[in-house]
Amino acid sequence: MNQLTNPVEVLGIDAGGTMTDTFFVRADGEFVVGKAQSNINESQAVLESSTDALAHWDRKVEDVFPEMVTCVFSGTAMLNRVVGRKGLRTGLIVSKGFEDFHRMGRAIQSYLGYAFEDRIHLNTHRYDEPLVDIKDTRGVTERVDSQGNVVIAVRLHEAREAARELIEQGCQAIVISLLSSYLYEDHEKAVRDACKEVAREMGVDIPVFASVDYYPVRKESHRTNTTILEAYAAEPSRATLGTISDSMKAVGGQFDLRVMASHGGTISWKAKELARSLVSGPIGGVIGAKYLGEKLGYENIACSDIGGTSFDMALITKNNFAIHKDGDMARLVLSLPLVAMDTIGAGAGSFVRIDPHANAIKLGPDSAGYRVGTCWPEGGVDTVSVTDCHIILGYLNPENFLGGILELDVDRARREIKRQIADPLGLSVEDAAAGVIELLDLSLRQHLRAMITGKGYSPTDFVCFSYGGGGPVHAYGYTKGLGFKETIVPAWAAGFSAFGCATADFEYRYDKSVDIGITDESTQGEIADATTTLQAAWNELRDKVLEEFRINGFKDEEVTLTPGYSMQYLGQLNDLEIDSPLTVLSGAEDWDVLVQSFNDTYARVYADAARSPELGYGITGAIMRGSVVTKKPNIPEEPDAGPTPSEESRQGTRPFYYEKEWVDADIFKMELLQPGNEVKGPAVIESDATTYVVPPGFETFLDVNRLFHLIESK
Amino acid sequence: MSNFTKKQVSDLVKGSLDWDTLHMMLSMPKDKERYANYMSVLQDQVSWDDKIIMAFGPHLYLAETTADKTLVTKCSCGHDFGDYRTNWKLNALVYVRDDEEKMQEVYPKLMAPDTNWQVYREYYCPTCGVMHDIEAPTPWYPVIHDFQPDIPALFDWLDLPAPVNA
Numbered sequence: 001m002n003q004l005t006n007p008v009e010v011l012g013i014d015a016g017g018t019m020t021d022t023f024f025v026r027a028d029g030e031f032v033v034g035k036a037q038s039n040i041n042e043s044q045a046v047l048e049s050s051t052d053a054l055a056h057w058d059r060k061v062e063d064v065f066p067e068m069v070t071c072v073f074s075g076t077a078m079l080n081r082v083v084g085r086k087g088l089r090t091g092l093i094v095s096k097g098f099e100d101f102h103r104m105g106r107a108i109q110s111y112l113g114y115a116f117e118d119r120i121h122l123n124t125h126r127y128d129e130p131l132v133d134i135k136d137t138r139g140v141t142e143r144v145d146s147q148g149n150v151v152i153a154v155r156l157h158e159a160r161e162a163a164r165e166l167i168e169q170g171c172q173a174i175v176i177s178l179l180s181s182y183l184y185e186d187h188e189k190a191v192r193d194a195c196k197e198v199a200r201e202m203g204v205d206i207p208v209f210a211s212v213d214y215y216p217v218r219k220e221s222h223r224t225n226t227t228i229l230e231a232y233a234a235e236p237s238r239a240t241l242g243t244i245s246d247s248m249k250a251v252g253g254q255f256d257l258r259v260m261a262s263h264g265g266t267i268s269w270k271a272k273e274l275a276r277s278l279v280s281g282p283i284g285g286v287i288g289a290k291y292l293g294e295k296l297g298y299e300n301i302a303c304s305d306i307g308g309t310s311f312d313m314a315l316i317t318k319n320n321f322a323i324h325k326d327g328d329m330a331r332l333v334l335s336l337p338l339v340a341m342d343t344i345g346a347g348a349g350s351f352v353r354i355d356p357h358a359n360a361i362k363l364g365p366d367s368a369g370y371r372v373g374t375c376w377p378e379g380g381v382d383t384v385s386v387t388d389c390h391i392i393l394g395y396l397n398p399e400n401f402l403g404g405i406l407e408l409d410v411d412r413a414r415r416e417i418k419r420q421i422a423d424p425l426g427l428s429v430e431d432a433a434a435g436v437i438e439l440l441d442l443s444l445r446q447h448l449r450a451m452i453t454g455k456g457y458s459p460t461d462f463v464c465f466s467y468g469g470g471g472p473v474h475a476y477g478y479t480k481g482l483g484f485k486e487t488i489v490p491a492w493a494a495g496f497s498a499f500g501c502a503t504a505d506f507e508y509r510y511d512k513s514v515d516i517g518i519t520d521e522s523t524q525g526e527i528a529d530a531t532t533t534l535q536a537a538w539n540e541l542r543d544k545v546l547e548e549f550r551i552n553g554f555k556d557e558e559v560t561l562t563p564g565y566s567m568q569y570l571g572q573l574n575d576l577e578i579d580s581p582l583t584v585l586s587g588a589e590d591w592d593v594l595v596q597s598f599n600d601t602y603a604r605v606y607a608d609a610a611r612s613p614e615l616g617y618g619i620t621g622a623i624m625r626g627s628v629v630t631k632k633p634n635i636p637e638e639p640d641a642g643p644t645p646s647e648e649s650r651q652g653t654r655p656f657y658y659e660k661e662w663v664d665a666d667i668f669k670m671e672l673l674q675p676g677n678e679v680k681g682p683a684v685i686e687s688d689a690t691t692y693v694v695p696p697g698f699e700t701f702l703d704v705n706r707l708f709h710l711i712e713s714k
Numbered sequence: 715m716s717n718f719t720k721k722q723v724s725d726l727v728k729g730s731l732d733w734d735t736l737h738m739m740l741s742m743p744k745d746k747e748r749y750a751n752y753m754s755v756l757q758d759q760v761s762w763d764d765k766i767i768m769a770f771g772p773h774l775y776l777a778e779t780t781a782d783k784t785l786v787t788k789c790s791c792g793h794d795f796g797d798y799r800t801n802w803k804l805n806a807l808v809y810v811r812d813d814e815e816k817m818q819e820v821y822p823k824l825m826a827p828d829t830n831w832q833v834y835r836e837y838y839c840p841t842c843g844v845m846h847d848i849e850a851p852t853p854w855y856p857v858i859h860d861f862q863p864d865i866p867a868l869f870d871w872l873d874l875p876a877p878v879n880a
Contacts, residue, residue: 115741115743118737118741121740121741123740124737124740236821355743356743356744356745357743358743365741
């Protein structure tokens with residue numbers, strides 16, 4: 001096809017710890033996936049991966065970048081900087097007497113990210129090093145009470161002294177977080193200005209971050225951690241992203257580099273609040289599933305993503321995903337909105353061991369990761385992994401693992417499974433390995449079921465999307481018998497997160513805590529005050545959103561603003577986040593509209609009968625989202641080529657062990673299957689980056705959008 | 715299960731084991747070799763030959779004598795506190811902090827207990843002077859026998875032959 005009429009438009013980048021994936025999409029929806037080993041020099045890895053991808057189309061980076069219109073990056077570098085405590089040396093100024101709260105941490109931080117067994121096993125609980133050392137922390141005398149009243153006026157000479165000491169000690173940024181500042185911001189702002197003034201007098205140029213300028217929300221541990229991250233990790237990352245952006249400009253890129261953010265939108269690398277790009281990897285998949293669902297008419301989707309180390313699940317209901325308001329990342333409680341996901345630490349590369357006391361198979365919690373398992377002697381792993389079991393049972397092709405870049409030793413895997421698992425249990429090697437896979441599938445199935453039924457839904461209302469490098473291998477196993485409407489495996493499962501990033505909106509979202517409570521006894525005046533308070537919060541947030549877009553050269557009128565609020569029944573603990581039915585509030589009469597909208601949402605999310613309006617209604621937070629139109633990838637659409645796979649797609653057969661017997665599975669090359677093709681199990685459909693397993697009793701067909709549909713035939 | 719090397723067990727005893735390994739040790743069932751490795755690390759720390767069966771404290775062990783296979787409580791210096799079924803504290807040196815002045819040697823004023831209600835009894839080895847234990851009972855309370863291990867049950871769990879005099 002003519003390259004000029006069919007340019008490459010969209011690029012998604014997923015820079016993981018071991019591999020940097022790129023996902024290029026042409027105007028007609030055709031895509032290529034590129035892979036390169038991740039590198040300290042991230043811009044180099046991105047370019048190498050791009051070169052690898054574009055080679056499929058016989059095109060060069062220098063030719064393609066100038067014609068692209070959008071690029072979204074997601075990576076783990078910032079997360080690694082936080083986990084490895086390699087951030088910018090940051091000074092912290094807090095209310096006097098509260099200097100220790102940051103290093104004490106919230107109790108939950110001692111077990112965040114732990115497997116369930118460890119969460120209830122107190123001995124394993126441990127606090128990580130604080131981001132800011134106590135030596136770099138100063139208190140300033142001031143106090144605002146929980147209603148926002150000044151109890152002690154701020155002593156600015158102490159702030160000046162603190163700033164001077166911190167700068168002299170070598171701090172490269174200063175963060176200010178005072179008690180209850182979200183209710184009364186003047187103290188923090190005065191301290192911020194004093195710090196800037198001192199820095200100027202001392203002739204140094206360091207950034208100063210006041211929590212009210214970024215996260216004016218309640219819960220000081222969350223707010224402080226998040227503001228510290230802006231200084232500690234986001235500023236250094238901004239420099240890295242700038243380098244990547246420059247290197248893309250150098251090869252002709254005309255687009256603005258965007259970054260995937262925890263709230264499910266993408267933001268510019270120049271954004272003020274960059275800390276929210278700390279986590280992005282698994283979110284990409286959820287956004288991608290939502291996008292596919294909207295385009296293809298699936299409104300309820302159970303997303304499942306299996307990588308080497310974890311299984312991530314999320315639910316999309318009526319084309320919406322849920323947002324957690326206080327997300328946690330890197331074992332820190334944060335004030336960041338985060339796409340709600342459930343994660344368990346079991347994946348395709350989990351280690352398999354025998355509990356010597358219970359004599360039972362135990363999976364994980366650790367995994368072989370990029371070292372694969374005992375089947376790859378160079379990886380240096382001595383413990384059997386789930387991958388080893390897949391290799392010896394014929395699920396995975398040892399000749400074509402990751403496109404054949406690793407040479408695998410099947411005999412070594414057999415020997416180790418026999419020695420470590422089969423012999424102690426008195427089983428044959430095949431039955432032991434099959435038992436491992438069955439156990440993993442069972443555990444994933446139970447978690448998936450629990451996530452759906454736990455929210456009051458039934459799997460029969462959902463379509464299950466299965467992606468990630470390991471998703472297609474396990475899709476049959478963890479969906480079997482759950483009763484999903486359909487199980488769908490995209491042909492680009494391994495690059496689905498990168499694809500998802502490219503489908504995300506260019507969207508900023510800002511939050512502010514408000515305290516509004518309206519009961520039956522509230523007067524019209526009080527209700528009018530409540531709407532004024534909410535509108536004022538919206539106005540403040542709107543200015544922030546518009547300011548972010550102005551940095552990227554968007555005019556105010558190009559931005560679509562969506563105000564929202566978090567409402568709850570007074571007396572309940574949890575609130576619900578909803579888009580406001582009104583864009584502007586003009587008085588007490590609007591209150592009923594907000595309440596009505598909340599009641600309707602509550603009835604939809606839970607049940608009509610569960611509503612409890614007796615004590616009145618409260619609003620806990622104001623939200624403002626703003627977005628601009630961006631180019632998104634088209635979904636491929638190819639002509640139906642009939643049910644019979646072509647001869648060249650057939651790669652022969654391979655022995656495959658399933659339900660206690662060896663059968664011959666037909667092997668297919670995924671890229672050569674055509675829309676409409678039907679494949680009956682036992683079959684294994686292989687591509688470089690993933691393997692799709694269709695066991696006996698299952699069948700699959702590829703639709704015109706290159707999605708595989710997995711069907712239980714018996 | 716994960717097998718840990720003697721070096722890792724030695725680091726565990728010294729308190730220098732890295733957190734990731736320590737976390738894994740805490741989270742997983744014990745490996746078969748752990749007891750042998752642990753005892754061997756302890757044995758390397760003492761100069762005498764009686765076989766260590768169990769640690770009672772950083773410097774106090776239950777050991778099986780080479781001479782007549784009796785089970786005794788022993789200090790790391792080699793001091794013998796006698797049969798493990800009798801309370802070793804009865805054969806130790808004791809220092810009792812039972813007035814305000816003695817308490818203020820270890821705690822700031824007003825931050826120590828009232829010695830009419832609680833005293834500290836410190837137990838020392840008569841040979842090398844190392845402190846083995848402190849108990850904090852009411853003044854009239856008898857010497858506490860901390861615990862007496864069930865040796866046959868332990869060796870049953872370990873699936874190893876028990877000492878002959880257990």
